[in-house]
Amino acid sequence: MERLKEYIEQVKKKENPESYLIAILHKAQELFGYLDRSVMDEVADSMNIPTAHIWGVATFYHYFNLKPKGKHVISVCLGTACYVKGADDVLNAIKEELKIGVGGTTEDNLFSLAEARCLGACGIAPVVMIDDKIYGELTPKKIKEIIRSYRKK
Amino acid sequence: MAKIKVFINDKPYEVEDNQTIMQAADTVGFKIPRLCYHPRLSIEGACRVCIVEVYGQKNYVASCSFPVADGMKIYTETKELRRARRDIVELILDNHPQDCHTCERDSNCELQRLAYSMGIKKRHFEGERKKYQKDVSSTSVVRDPNKCILCGRCVRICSELQKVSALGHAHRGFKTVVMPAYDLPFTETVCTACGQCINVCPTAAFVEKNYTQDVFEKLDDKSLLKAVQIAPSVRAAIGEAFGLPPGTNMEKQLAAAMRKLGFDYVFDTQFGADLTIMEEASEFLERLQGKGKLPMITSCSAAWMKCMEQFHPDLIDNISTCKSPMSMMGALLKTYFPAKLKREPKEVFSVAVMCCTAKKYESARPELVVDGLRGVDTVITTREAAWMIKSVGIDLVNIKGEEFDAPLGLSSGAGAIFGTTGGVMEAAIRTAYELYTGETLVNIEVDGIRGMKGIKEGKLMMDGKEIRVAVAHGLGNAADLLDIARKEPDRFHFIEIMGCPGGCIGGGGQPYSGINSIPLDEACLAKRAQALYDLDRNKTIRRSHENPDIQRVYKDFLGRPLSPMAHKLLHTHYAKKEPRGIISRNIKAR
Numbered sequence: 068m069e070r071l072k073e074y075i076e077q078v079k080k081k082e083n084p085e086s087y088l089i090a091i092l093h094k095a096q097e098l099f100g101y102l103d104r105s106v107m108d109e110v111a112d113s114m115n116i117p118t119a120h121i122w123g124v125a126t127f128y129h130y131f132n133l134k135p136k137g138k139h140v141i142s143v144c145l146g147t148a149c150y151v152k153g154a155d156d157v158l159n160a161i162k163e164e165l166k167i168g169v170g171g172t173t174e175d176n177l178f179s180l181a182e183a184r185c186l187g188a189c190g191i192a193p194v195v196m197i198d199d200k201i202y203g204e205l206t207p208k209k210i211k212e213i214i215r216s217y218r219k220k
Numbered sequence: 221m222a223k224i225k226v227f228i229n230d231k232p233y234e235v236e237d238n239q240t241i242m243q244a245a246d247t248v249g250f251k252i253p254r255l256c257y258h259p260r261l262s263i264e265g266a267c268r269v270c271i272v273e274v275y276g277q278k279n280y281v282a283s284c285s286f287p288v289a290d291g292m293k294i295y296t297e298t299k300e301l302r303r304a305r306r307d308i309v310e311l312i313l314d315n316h317p318q319d320c321h322t323c324e325r326d327s328n329c330e331l332q333r334l335a336y337s338m339g340i341k342k343r344h345f346e347g348e349r350k351k352y353q354k355d356v357s358s359t360s361v362v363r364d365p366n367k368c369i370l371c372g373r374c375v376r377i378c379s380e381l382q383k384v385s386a387l388g389h390a391h392r393g394f395k396t397v398v399m400p401a402y403d404l405p406f407t408e409t410v411c412t413a414c415g416q417c418i419n420v421c422p423t424a425a426f427v428e429k430n431y432t433q434d435v436f437e438k439l440d441d442k443s444l445l446k447a448v449q450i451a452p453s454v455r456a457a458i459g460e461a462f463g464l465p466p467g468t469n470m471e472k473q474l475a476a477a478m479r480k481l482g483f484d485y486v487f488d489t490q491f492g493a494d495l496t497i498m499e500e501a502s503e504f505l506e507r508l509q510g511k512g513k514l515p516m517i518t519s520c521s522a523a524w525m526k527c528m529e530q531f532h533p534d535l536i537d538n539i540s541t542c543k544s545p546m547s548m549m550g551a552l553l554k555t556y557f558p559a560k561l562k563r564e565p566k567e568v569f570s571v572a573v574m575c576c577t578a579k580k581y582e583s584a585r586p587e588l589v590v591d592g593l594r595g596v597d598t599v600i601t602t603r604e605a606a607w608m609i610k611s612v613g614i615d616l617v618n619i620k621g622e623e624f625d626a627p628l629g630l631s632s633g634a635g636a637i638f639g640t641t642g643g644v645m646e647a648a649i650r651t652a653y654e655l656y657t658g659e660t661l662v663n664i665e666v667d668g669i670r671g672m673k674g675i676k677e678g679k680l681m682m683d684g685k686e687i688r689v690a691v692a693h694g695l696g697n698a699a700d701l702l703d704i705a706r707k708e709p710d711r712f713h714f715i716e717i718m719g720c721p722g723g724c725i726g727g728g729g730q731p732y733s734g735i736n737s738i739p740l741d742e743a744c745l746a747k748r749a750q751a752l753y754d755l756d757r758n759k760t761i762r763r764s765h766e767n768p769d770i771q772r773v774y775k776d777f778l779g780r781p782l783s784p785m786a787h788k789l790l791h792t793h794y795a796k797k798e799p800r801g802i803i804s805r806n807i808k809a810r
Contacts, residue, residue, distance in 0.1 A: 085806055104402055108799075111401075117385030117410075117802045118401035126390040 068109060071095055075113045085116060088124055092131060101132035129170075137172045137179035139217055141165075142196040146185030149193040153206070157193050158182075160207030164214050177218065224290040229297060241283035241294055242270055250296045251736070253305060253334060255312075256371035257284040258420060260721075260740060261380055264372045268308050269334065272296050280304060306338045312369050313340070314347035315394075316423075323367070323424050328732040330422030331369060352397060357405030359584050360413035360429055360577040361728075365397045368425035374398060374417035379807045381721060383696035384527065386411040398425070410530050410801045412695065414523035414719045415577030415601075415728015419739045428577045428729060431598050432608050435571055438598075439482035444569040447485040447557065448478050449492065449549050449628075453575040453639030453724040454602045456751035460744075461606035461731040462616050467747030469755060472621025474605075477614045478573075479622065487553075487628040489572065490635030492545030493647065495552075495773070496520065497634055497764035499790050500542045500644075501652035502781035504714055508656075508687075513537045515690075515705055515712040518644050519794075520544045522578035523719030523728075527695050529794055531801030532702055538715075541791040545638060546572050546579055547588050550595020551789040552628060556777045560627065565593055572596045573605045575639070575727035578719065587792045601729025630769040633756030640749040641693035641723035642669035642676060645716040649680060649689070650763045657683045664762060670753075672722060672742050675701045677712075691716045693723050699803050725749055 074094045078087045091114070095106045102125050111118040125131045143158045158169075161180060165173050172179040188194045191203025195210060202213055222237040228250055235244040240263075245252050256267040263285045271280035275293035280301065288294075295301065313335060320326050352365040372389065375398055379385040386409050390399050400409040417426040438444055450471075459468035478486045500518070507516050519525055519540045528539060543551065553570040572579060576599075582588070583596040600608070609616050623629070634650050637643035646666045653661040668678035669689065674697035679688045690712045692701040698717045705712055720726045722745035733739045761767055778786045 085804075107401075111802055112800070115802055115804060117379065117388070117804055118799070119385050119388030119399075119409075120379075120804070122399075122401040122403075123388035123390050127392045 068106075071098055071106070071109065072113065075110070079114075085114060088114065088116060088121065089128070092121075092125060096131060101135045103133070103135075134172055135176065138177050139198055140179045140181060141214075142181045142183040142186070143169075144183050144186045144188075144192070144194045144196070146183075146189070146192075148185070148189035152192040154193040156207050157195060157205050157210050160210050161195075161214065164211050178214070224288065226288050226291070227293045229295055230293075235288060237288070237290075239288060241272055241274070241281070241286050241288055241292075244288045245272075245283065245294070245296055252283050252296050253337065254284060255330065255334060255369070255422060256373060258373050258376070258740075259738060261373060261376040261420075264376065267312070267369070267371055269305060271301065271305060271308070273298060273301055302338075306340060309334055309338045310340055310344055311347075313343065314345035315349055316369065317349065317366055318343075324427045324430075325424040325732070329424065333735065348394070355405050356429070357407040358411065358413060358429065358581070360580040361406060361411065361415055361418060362427050362429055363399070363406065364425055364427070365399070366425075367423045368398055369423060370396055370398065371422060372398070373420040373422070374426055377416045377420050379804070381694050381696050382412070382414060382416055382719075383699045383803050383807065384410055384412055384414075384531075384801065385804060385807070387417065408799070410799060412523040412527045412530075412719060413578040413581040413728075414527075414695065416720065416740075418577065418728050419726075419730070419732075428601050428604065429580060430604060431580070431600055432604050432611075434598055435600060435608065438569045438571075441569070443567065445485070445558070445561070445563055445567050446483045446569050446571070447487060447553050448483040448571045448573060449487045449489045449546065449553075449596075450474055450478070450573045451489040451546065451575055451579075451639065451724065452493065452636050452752055452755075453727065453730070453748060454573050454605065455755075456639065456725055456748040457575065457730045458602050458606055458616070460734065461603065462610075463734075464617065465747070466744040467749075467751040469751045470616065471755070472623065473616050473619050474573075475624050476619045476622040477609050477616050480614050480619075481608060481612060483571070485557075485625045485628075486622075487549065488624045488631050488635070489545050489549055489574075490631030490638065491624075491628045491767075491769065492547075492549030492552075493635035493638040493644075494632050494764035494767045494770045495548045495790065496542055496545045496638075496644075497647050497651050498770060498774070498781045499548075499786060500540050501648050501655055501764075503540055503542060504648065504652055505656055506782070508713065515709075515715045516540055517715045518648075518717055520638070520644055521717060521719040521724075522576060522582035524695065524698065524717050525794065526578065526581065526797070527698070527719060527801065529797040530799065531695075531699070531803060533796035534706075535702065536794050536796065539794055541793060543588060543790055543792050544579075544582065545635075546574065546599075547582065547595050547792070548790045549628065550583070550588070551590050552773070554590060554593045554595055555789060556773060557628065559777075565591070570595065570597050572599045573602065574599050575602050575724045575730050576720075577601060577728040579729075585792075587794075590789060602727075603729055603731055606731060627769050627772065630767060632764050632767045632770075633759040633762035634764045635767075636752050636755040636759070639724040639752050641672070641718050642666070642691045642716065643723065643752065644718075645669050645678075645689055645691050645714065647764060648714070648716075649687075651765045653680070653682055654763065654765060660763075669716075670749075672746060672749075675704075687713050689714045689716070693718045693726075694721045695719050721745065722749065725752070
């Protein structure tokens with residue numbers, strides 16, 4: 068929180084500091100990984116911006132996470148090549164396995180699910196990226212097994 | 221202001237420069253349909269209902285935001301335009317619940333009126349419906365996002381006029397919802413319960429928490445002693461709900477209607493106002509003599525009190541400890557009144573008809589409980605009272621008027637003007653002057669503090685001492701005035717604040733605006749205020765301390781103003797509340 072406060076103090080020296088709200092929220096997300104209520108309250112307090120307004124900005128942009136990300140982030144490629152090769156079925160299998168939707172995080176905080184556009188691995192479509200590792204030529208059955216292997220880790 | 225020539229529907233008109241097409245068209249008699257527009261709020265341009273054709277422009281333009289220019293050719297009605305507007309309204313309707321006949325705003329809904337005037341006779345589109353939980357947590361305001369059409373008027377009035385900013389637009393696209401920060405229930409937010417969101421909402425996305433069934437049930441209970449009090453500004457506005465012009469005084473008809481509804485005793489909150497003045501004027505004089513902080517700030521407005529506790533807790537010591545007229549009345553209704561009738565306090569069911577939604581919140585404040593009982597058991601708004609009267613088939617317009625009951629029904633003119641901005645100050649001056657100087661104030665109508673200006677200042681001489689006063693209405697104006705008072709602590713001795721635009725007459729519980737009028741229209745507010753000033757002028761007793769029933773209640777029961785008994789029943793205290801309110805200095809009303 069101290070580093071966020073420092074950043075806000077710098078911003079406040081600029082002209083029209085309130086126009087830096089998005090930049091401040093980016094900084095907060097960089098520092099904490101997501102925006103929780105205490106962080107938004109702090110921004111509201113120090114910038115003198117009503118919380119309802121900050122909440123509006125934080126919920127408008129998809130980039131901002133309002134909950135902590137899971138330990139592993141699963142990105143499902145829904146680019147054209149993956150899509151025609153059945154990425155949709157893969158995505159549904161993941162949703163079924165984890166019981167969360169896109170943008171969600173499992174209750175045990177182990178997995179977060181995200182959509183991705185082309186990951187540049189069309190040759191092995193459909194692909195899924197877990198953290199920084201690519202898995203290709205997937206089927207619903209295969210991806211479920213992979214997820215289970217992460218659970219055991 | 222420079223005049224320019226424009227053509228509207230091929231006819232030439234001279235209009236003022238520096239206005240929008242909508243404003244210009246209004247002045248020459250073309251009322252362009254509109255929805256998200258409100259004259260006192262910033263331009264949102266969200267609904268697109270007010271589109272017009274401007275020669276040379278590729279697309280239709282929103283007339284609420286597009287400025288006029290010399291020689292401009294504007295078309296407000298063409299076949300294509302009518303069709304486009306109708307489609308826009310149809311698209312708003314396509315995900316709106318189809319429950320008009322069970323909706324609180326049925327026959328009072330701007331969207332319903334608009335659909336009718338557009339000639340929409342069937343639904344061409346069936347869109348996805350919204351399925352959100354209603355927020356019923358608040359004692360005062362209910363939020364139903366399913367009925368929201370995202371016009372944003374509530375968000376703007378809350379942040380621009382009230383500077384409370386309890387509401388915002390969250391999420392995006394179809395999933396956009398007007399909500400408080402973090403989607404919290406109202407009870408956990410900075411919402412002051414003022415109800416202005418209800419006033420400006422075109423649909424039923426915001427309505428008051430309805431207590432009419434509770435009142436009907438209690439009215440049937442033969443073991444209870446049913447007493448009702450009626451606030452000053454209710455009588456100045458309730459006629460509008462029955463088709464009468466704004467400012468029609470319905471005082472006597474209301475008293476009669478309340479008895480027909482089944483109340484055993486009909487009292488006047490104006491009596492409570494007279495009592496407030498006795499206490500508040502005395503408190504002011506004590507503070508003037510060094511006992512307590514100056515400037516003293518009034519405490520009658522329930523929304524203002526909640527606002528103060530969250531936004532201005534640094535001023536708690538400046539706030540008068542007096543309860544509001546409603547709550548002073550409530551305290552007497554559970555003590556003095558049953559004692560006089562030799563009945564038990566708990567047998568009394570005390571209802572208040574108020575122009576206000578925040579009074580519902582106030583009546584439930586634990587600080588106001590006396591001997592384990594709430595002074596006011598239930599608060600209903602002017603709108604709820606109008607509905608009850610209609611619902612049981614009472615003809616309010618033609619009913620024979622009746623008087624209020626004794627001993628809590630007789631009031632002075634000072635009590636009447638409590639309902640309008642500047643009224644509490646004026647009433648207090650009338651009594652404080654006499655208490656301080658021992659002489660009667662001759663010129664009792666204090667002009668500088670009347671009228672609809674946001675912040676008003678006035679001064680008077682009391683025994684050679686200059687007393688400087690200030691008045692603000694609307695919580696936004698209040699914030700601005702308090703900033704001045706913080707910077708110059710000696711500038712004012714006495715400050716009156718009312719939470720709503722125009723004071724109580726513009727309260728969040730007043731009748732919805734009729735056809736061809738806009739909520740919070742200043743001309744309408746001024747007429748309601750005038751009704752109260754006329755009431756005052758027509759009374760022989762115009763000073764609270766001259767009210768014989770007030771004198772009697774002190775003689776028989778309370779002793780004197782600020783006595784221990786008065787303190788127990790008529791005074792209260794305030795405390796800082798969370799979450800802290802944040803006033804953005806960058807949001808401005810028009």
